Amino acid sequence: MQSDASNIRQVAAIAGVSIATVSRTLQHPELVKAETREKVLAAVRQTNFVSNAQARTFRQQATKAVIVLVRDIGNPFYLEIYKGIDEVAREAGFRVLLSDARDDDAQVQQHIEMVRQKQADGLILMVGHFPAELTEKIDQLPPLVIASEAFPGLDLPTVKVDNAQASRQAIAYLVNEGHRRIVHLAGPLPEQLALERLEGYRAGLREAGISYNDKLVVPGDYSIEAGRSAVRRLREADTEFSAIFAASDQMAIGAISELRRLGQKVPEDISVVGFDDIILADAMDPPLTTIRQPRREIGRQAMSMMIARLSGETARTVVELPTELVPRESVRRARPLDS
Amino acid sequence: MQSDASNIRQVAAIAGVSIATVSRTLQHPELVKAETREKVLAAVRQTNFVSNAQARTFRQQATKAVIVLVRDIGNPFYLEIYKGIDEVAREAGFRVLLSDARDDDAQVQQHIEMVRQKQADGLILMVGHFPAELTEKIDQLPPLVIASEAFPGLDLPTVKVDNAQASRQAIAYLVNEGHRRIVHLAGPLPEQLALERLEGYRAGLREAGISYNDKLVVPGDYSIEAGRSAVRRLREADTEFSAIFAASDQMAIGAISELRRLGQKVPEDISVVGFDDIILADAMDPPLTTIRQPRREIGRQAMSMMIARLSGETARTVVELPTELVPRESVRRARPLDS
DNA sequence: ATGAAAGCGCTAACAA
DNA sequence: TTGTTAGCGCTTTCAT
Numbered sequence: 001m002q003s004d005a006s007n008i009r010q011v012a013a014i015a016g017v018s019i020a021t022v023s024r025t026l027q028h029p030e031l032v033k034a035e036t037r038e039k040v041l042a043a044v045r046q047t048n049f050v051s052n053a054q055a056r057t058f059r060q061q062a063t064k065a066v067i068v069l070v071r072d073i074g075n076p077f078y079l080e081i082y083k084g085i086d087e088v089a090r091e092a093g094f095r096v097l098l099s100d101a102r103d104d105d106a107q108v109q110q111h112i113e114m115v116r117q118k119q120a121d122g123l124i125l126m127v128g129h130f131p132a133e134l135t136e137k138i139d140q141l142p143p144l145v146i147a148s149e150a151f152p153g154l155d156l157p158t159v160k161v162d163n164a165q166a167s168r169q170a171i172a173y174l175v176n177e178g179h180r181r182i183v184h185l186a187g188p189l190p191e192q193l194a195l196e197r198l199e200g201y202r203a204g205l206r207e208a209g210i211s212y213n214d215k216l217v218v219p220g221d222y223s224i225e226a227g228r229s230a231v232r233r234l235r236e237a238d239t240e241f242s243a244i245f246a247a248s249d250q251m252a253i254g255a256i257s258e259l260r261r262l263g264q265k266v267p268e269d270i271s272v273v274g275f276d277d278i279i280l281a282d283a284m285d286p287p288l289t290t291i292r293q294p295r296r297e298i299g300r301q302a303m304s305m306m307i308a309r310l311s312g313e314t315a316r317t318v319v320e321l322p323t324e325l326v327p328r329e330s331v332r333r334a335r336p337l338d339s
Numbered sequence: 340m341q342s343d344a345s346n347i348r349q350v351a352a353i354a355g356v357s358i359a360t361v362s363r364t365l366q367h368p369e370l371v372k373a374e375t376r377e378k379v380l381a382a383v384r385q386t387n388f389v390s391n392a393q394a395r396t397f398r399q400q401a402t403k404a405v406i407v408l409v410r411d412i413g414n415p416f417y418l419e420i421y422k423g424i425d426e427v428a429r430e431a432g433f434r435v436l437l438s439d440a441r442d443d444d445a446q447v448q449q450h451i452e453m454v455r456q457k458q459a460d461g462l463i464l465m466v467g468h469f470p471a472e473l474t475e476k477i478d479q480l481p482p483l484v485i486a487s488e489a490f491p492g493l494d495l496p497t498v499k500v501d502n503a504q505a506s507r508q509a510i511a512y513l514v515n516e517g518h519r520r521i522v523h524l525a526g527p528l529p530e531q532l533a534l535e536r537l538e539g540y541r542a543g544l545r546e547a548g549i550s551y552n553d554k555l556v557v558p559g560d561y562s563i564e565a566g567r568s569a570v571r572r573l574r575e576a577d578t579e580f581s582a583i584f585a586a587s588d589q590m591a592i593g594a595i596s597e598l599r600r601l602g603q604k605v606p607e608d609i610s611v612v613g614f615d616d617i618i619l620a621d622a623m624d625p626p627l628t629t630i631r632q633p634r635r636e637i638g639r640q641a642m643s644m645m646i647a648r649l650s651g652e653t654a655r656t657v658v659e660l661p662t663e664l665v666p667r668e669s670v671r672r673a674r675p676l677d678s
Numbered sequence: 679a680t681g682a683a684a685g686c687g688c689t690a691a692c693a694a
Numbered sequence: 695t696t697g698t699t700a701g702c703g704c705t706t707t708c709a710t
Contacts, residue, residue: 007702007703007704008703008704009703017680017681018680018681018682019681019703019704019705020680020681020682020683020705020706021679021680021681023703023704023705023706024679024680024705024706027705027706031679031680032679032680033679033680036679036680048479050452050455050456051456051703051704052456052457052702052703052704053453053456053457053458054393054396054397054402054456054457054458054702054703054704055397055457055686055702055703055704055705056703056704056705057393057704058393058394058397058686058687058688058702058703058704059685059686059703059704059705059706060686060704060705061686063393073418073421073422073437074415074418074419074618076413076415079412079413080413082412082439083412083413083439086439097436097437098412098436098437098438099437100421100422100425113389114392116389117389117390117391117392117393118391118392118393118394118687119392119393140387224618224619224622228622253619253622254622256622256624257621257622257623257624257626260624279413279563280563280592280619282596283563283567283592283593283595283596284596284623284624285595285596285599285623285624287596346686346687346688347687347688348687356696356697357696357697357698358687358688358689358697359689359690359696359697359698359699360695360696360697362687362688362689362690363689363690363695363696366689366690370695370696371695371696372695372696375695375696390687390688391686391687391688393686393687393688394686394687394688394689394702395687395688395689396688397686397687397688397702397703397704398687398688398689398690398701398702399688399689399702400702457703
């Protein structure tokens with residue numbers, strides 16, 4: 001079995017010093033005479049001693065860990081954000097624990113509970129929903145940072161992009177290519193993130209003098225499968241369109257795959273713009289035109305805000321990072337008849 | 340700030356009972372008289388008390404947490420495994436923490452350290468490398484389970500598939516479609532997992548009477564980018580081939596994308612078989628023929644083995660789960676000239 | 679430079 | 695049924 005059972009007391013006994021000295025040797029070696037230090041370190045080696053982190057963090061009342069709760073761990077979009085978080089966390093000596101909220105609304109509650117129970121110092125949220133019953137208790141909440149999402153009326157530190165603006169840009173791009181019947185594969189309405197992108201879609205249409213048609217808006221959960229079934233529904237309703245603006249690359253990919261199955265080619269028949277610029281976007285056939293989010297940076301900023309919050313700063317800021325439209329090959333000029 | 344600072348003592352004071360009774364009410368309510376229980380629960384509500392998990396696990400000497408260390412958190416393949424792990428972990432009251440080893444070999448060490456420090460009860464490894472210096476100390480290691488990978492000469496509980504057999508099947512399939520010049524996009528050699536798949540590739544060729552040509556084997560790290568650059572290298576060397584067998588779907592996807600860029604069509608010009616059957620495989624153009632691994636089940640088994648190990652069972656087993664070749668549209672009969 | 683001792687918040691054995 | 699009490703392993707005053 002394990003070489004366990006070694007604790008600070010045994011080390012102290014073997015080294016012939018007090019446990020305080022052992023602790024000191026390990027925590028603040030400079031306070032210990034070199035000679036004593038050697039004895040202690042020898043004893044540590046001999047017993048194969050590793051100090052019990054649980055006891056230490058318990059004693060110190062801080063875990064140096066942060067939980068990241070994500071809408072869907074299977075979406076590569078979040079992973080880049082996670083890596084950004086992880087980078088600055090490491091630099092600051094924090095561990096980061098990743099968790100998956102899946103469709104489970106109670107997960108936010110549960111993870112807030114975890115930090116209240118001191119399993120972690122703070123919680124970074126990338127989920128669509130915030131339990132209403134917690135909204136009022138905002139001042140009783142543990143350290144929270146929102147990344148990529150936003151909750152209306154909730155005054156919490158947030159890192160996001162200007163979704164409405166990014167969407168407007170996507171629509172302007174499609175309109176400029178001659179498209180007028182543009183479908184929007186939205187996120188799960190009425191979540192704030194989905195709403196913002198939808199609002200940008202509407203603004204884009206408005207600016208182009210195109211009237212809004214809610215038959216052209218199909219909500220989904222950002223997954224590949226959602227993209228597929230949206231196209232299926234559109235087809236069943238005989239809805240006509242020449243372009244799709246999807247609220248996630250995954251939905252765009254699903255949509256393209258389903259269009260193909262139905263005999264429609266992208267971009268020859270239908271143009272598609274995605275959102276996120278996941279790594280896959282560029283490996284698709286056709287390579288996907290999409291809105292790039294600075295994912296790494298979103299993560300880095302989120303963790304920075306968390307660290308600030310944890311060291312007592314109280315600023316409630318919303319940071320908005322820039323997006324960028326990346327033209328690839330999934331968009332083509334609309335056929336004249338359509339425009 | 341937070342509503343913290345409430346601890347078991349305050350609750351006890353308010354409820355007019357001892358702290359033991361508070362603890363009991365929370366841990367074993369059936370041992371407490373209903374009336375008392377009510378008083379306590381009222382006090383709990385009033386103080387907004389949540390018991391400090393850190394103190395509890397510290398006291399109980401078990402964290403009820405398991406760490407999952409993954410080769411590359413960005414590869415969707417692992418996420419399904421993770422979900423399988425998570426499922427059985429939850430049932431058994433364990434939390435699971437996901438961590439990314441990226442290219443960092445020291446991560447295994449570091450995470451072993453974490454469990455030695457009692458941050459978690461055990462470690463599930465899905466990485467390609469095991470630090471040599473630990474191999475000898477195998478009996479001093481904390482509870483470890485290997486999933487999807489394998490380490491030669493390391494007698495640890497392992498869940499995997501029969502990689503060699505699966506690869507042979509893929510090659511047989513391609514050979515049966517008339518292919519003879521088959522490239523293998525291997526994993527990072529000489530890792531065991533990569534080796535096993537390579538061995539299956541060779542065996543498949545052997546059975547078909549095709550001689551092995553090491554120019555047709557290009558190693559990579561399972562990523563999309565690795566698939567791309569492998570094809571680029573093949574092209575630069577003017578290597579001819581009519582089919583590719585990739586050791587991961589991601590590499591297959593990268594390869595297809597690069598082939599397209601070079602003007603070669605899949606499957607018309609080149610046939611491709613992947614490995615894993617990630618969700619994306621079916622959404623590609625063309626949908627990817629691949630080897631399906633029972634990912635969910637791999638995860639479930641791995642966690643079951645961990646739980647067994649944690650409850651003192653000592654069996655060192657290797658469980659091998661079945662794979663399945665999923666024919667889709669990325670393979671076509673080789674042109675006569677090629678065979 | 680080192681040691682003695684208090685105590686982080688909780689659980690569980692034991693006593694009442 | 696409830697209370698008293700002894701730690702879990704460590705860090706950190708405070709004394710020496």
